[in-house]
Amino acid sequence: MRAFVLRARSTPVDGASLLASVGTGAHGEILAHTLMNAIYLAQSHRDDVIVHLVLERSPDYSRTVTFDSREIGDTGGFHEQALLGTIARALDASRGMGKEEARAVEPGVSVRTVSFERLAQELATRFQLFVMDRKGTPIRDQPFTRAPCFLLTDHLPMPKKGFSSLERLGAERISLGRRMLFASQCVVLLHHELDCRER
Numbered sequence: 001m002r003a004f005v006l007r008a009r010s011t012p013v014d015g016a017s018l019l020a021s022v023g024t025g026a027h028g029e030i031l032a033h034t035l036m037n038a039i040y041l042a043q044s045h046r047d048d049v050i051v052h053l054v055l056e057r058s059p060d061y062s063r064t065v066t067f068d069s070r071e072i073g074d075t076g077g078f079h080e081q082a083l084l085g086t087i088a089r090a091l092d093a094s095r096g097m098g099k100e101e102a103r104a105v106e107p108g109v110s111v112r113t114v115s116f117e118r119l120a121q122e123l124a125t126r127f128q129l130f131v132m133d134r135k136g137t138p139i140r141d142q143p144f145t146r147a148p149c150f151l152l153t154d155h156l157p158m159p160k161k162g163f164s165s166l167e168r169l170g171a172e173r174i175s176l177g178r179r180m181l182f183a184s185q186c187v188v189l190l191h192h193e194l195d196c197r198e199r
């Protein structure tokens, strides 16, 4: 399995606001681009990927919308509008949920009121955690010994305290070079590196 977590610090947790955030400072489109590159291939999709989108602009709890590519059905296409529509439906389904509740939304899509920190703790028990950071170990020098989980942010950086608590969970920093890339571009390069090593 390969897992990706996008910590979307600026994305609102209600469906209509998410859809309205495209092209604004909140950049809801980042979620769709990352999801698209994590799961979809030309004419098919990967069958070994889990994507957690953690939306943090919330009056109560963060929302983690999870896509499991082994179970996912027809999302109505892989274009931005279709993918954001699916995320918006998951957010609408989470209205009124209490802390750390979970709800199935549609095949392969679920939503939880769980924070990024809590999710990372859970994932650390099952995956080798990596925080994406231009100053980290170059990916070519990084061994992968367990199923990897890559932690990314939207256009807002990971808070400094966030890095330290992730390191306490055993997360390692890895780099894809000096250029500042979009999260969705990191995902493509990460898949490529893992695909090459599988051959």
Ligand SMILES: C[S@@+](CC[C@H](N)C(=O)[O-])C[C@H]1O[C@@H](n2cnc3c(N)ncnc32)[C@H](O)[C@@H]1O
Binding pocket: 132, 133, 134, 135, 151, 152, 153, 154, 155, 156, 157, 158, 174, 175, 176, 177, 178, 179, 180, 181, 182, 183, 186
């Ligand atoms: C647009 S960047 C975040 C930009 C944000 N202003 C910052 O300073 O981190 C989105 C995500 O991609 C990761 N990223 C971008 N370029 C990278 C690179 N060359 N190597 C590793 N991670 C990278 C960042 O660490 C972040 O998780």
